[in-house]
Amino acid sequence: MAPRSCSVANALEVVGERWSLLALREVFFGNTRFDQIAANTGASRDVLTVRLKKLVAAGVLEKHQYSDHPPRHEYHLTDAGRALHNVLLMFKEWGDTYVTQGPLPLVYQHSCGAVLEPRVVCAHCGEEATLESLSRAPESAA
Amino acid sequence: MAPRSCSVANALEVVGERWSLLALREVFFGNTRFDQIAANTGASRDVLTVRLKKLVAAGVLEKHQYSDHPPRHEYHLTDAGRALHNVLLMFKEWGDTYVTQGPLPLVYQHSCGAVLEPRVVCAHCGEEATLESLSRAPESAA
DNA sequence: CCTCCTAAGTTGGCTTTCCCAACTCACACT
DNA sequence: AGTGTGAGTTGGGAAAGCCAACTTAGGAGG
Numbered sequence: 068m069a070p071r072s073c074s075v076a077n078a079l080e081v082v083g084e085r086w087s088l089l090a091l092r093e094v095f096f097g098n099t100r101f102d103q104i105a106a107n108t109g110a111s112r113d114v115l116t117v118r119l120k121k122l123v124a125a126g127v128l129e130k131h132q133y134s135d136h137p138p139r140h141e142y143h144l145t146d147a148g149r150a151l152h153n154v155l156l157m158f159k160e161w162g163d164t165y166v167t168q169g170p171l172p173l174v175y176q177h178s179c180g181a182v183l184e185p186r187v188v189c190a191h192c193g194e195e196a197t198l199e200s201l202s203r204a205p206e207s208a209a
Numbered sequence: 210m211a212p213r214s215c216s217v218a219n220a221l222e223v224v225g226e227r228w229s230l231l232a233l234r235e236v237f238f239g240n241t242r243f244d245q246i247a248a249n250t251g252a253s254r255d256v257l258t259v260r261l262k263k264l265v266a267a268g269v270l271e272k273h274q275y276s277d278h279p280p281r282h283e284y285h286l287t288d289a290g291r292a293l294h295n296v297l298l299m300f301k302e303w304g305d306t307y308v309t310q311g312p313l314p315l316v317y318q319h320s321c322g323a324v325l326e327p328r329v330v331c332a333h334c335g336e337e338a339t340l341e342s343l344s345r346a347p348e349s350a351a
Numbered sequence: 352c353c354t355c356c357t358a359a360g361t362t363g364g365c366t367t368t369c370c371c372a373a374c375t376c377a378c379a380c381t
Numbered sequence: 382a383g384t385g386t387g388a389g390t391t392g393g394g395a396a397a398g399c400c401a402a403c404t405t406a407g408g409a410g411g
Binding site: 111112113117136137 | 368369370371372377378379
């Protein structure tokens with residue numbers, strides 16, 4: 068039997084390898100240079116090279132030259148890359164709740180002033196999108 | 210330099226390996242048996258064995274015996290496992306938008322009747338938690 | 352009783368990835 | 382001339398992954 072066709076699997080094909088998401092986390096933090104990403108993630112430089120190439124090829128990052136002499140580069144987020152922030156946010160929330168021991172390494176403040184407690188809601192009604200509140204829509208493919 | 214301490218990294222330690230999230234996806238779909246998970250994810254059986262053991266050890270899944278004679282098992286979600294649904298949801302959303310070609314393999318309907326368009330919001334004010342609306346809170350550790 | 356079947360892994364052998372440290376290259380700085 | 386920095390490359394060994402076949406423990410059919 069062929070494995071299930073699924074957007075989660077498709078997404079993981081692109082950003083599901085080890086270090087990819089952590090590299091993106093660094094870019095979100097503004098650490099856009101190779102050495103910064105390597106140091107802050109702990110990825111080995113050769114693997115990081117491959118991951119960054121793949122992320123650029125996938126349209127998640129763009130490689131920017133910010134100096135001609137000497138040639139120096141920065142990695143910037145595309146729209147697709149920026150859209151991954153929600154994924155990171157959910158990982159962070161889950162890690163905060165179920166994995167991280169002791170004080171949280173990072174706490175976000177929302178522009179409303181409160182400490183961020185993220186919730187996933189339905190854009191249409193604003194109610195939370197819980198596991199129980201979801202069903203397969205009729206237009207789903209077989 | 211030591212890599213950054215981060216709940217995203219911690220979360221990925223637990224569920225970031227290949228096949229882990231896809232195995233969980235299957236359990237969310239109600240495919241709780243080894244062979245179903247293997248067939249629907251495409252993971253090789255030996256790797257899947259290791260992943261499931263790790264997920265059980267991490268408290269994300271529980272192994273249930275549903276028949277004594279012959280011994281048969283099912284994997285069930287714990288609270289921590291159920292909490293990962295948001296992560297899957299965000300991956301699905303991102304994959305739907307930026308990776309999957311053609312018709313979406315799965316569309317969710319929210320209990321309000323609308324097709325689900327998930328949004329991440331601040332639980333306090335209900336406004337969207339965009340990248341720009343977030344800042345590092347003062348209580349964040351160094 | 353003998354054979355086939357299912358569930359849930361195990362095992363062996365091979366291939367691919369990963370990790371680490373050291374090295375390169377191009378340029379600037381002093 | 383020598384040192385430093387950014388951005389990778391390279392080589393070699395260790396670990397993980399993949400596949401197909403095998404096992405174990407017990408039904409079900411004839």
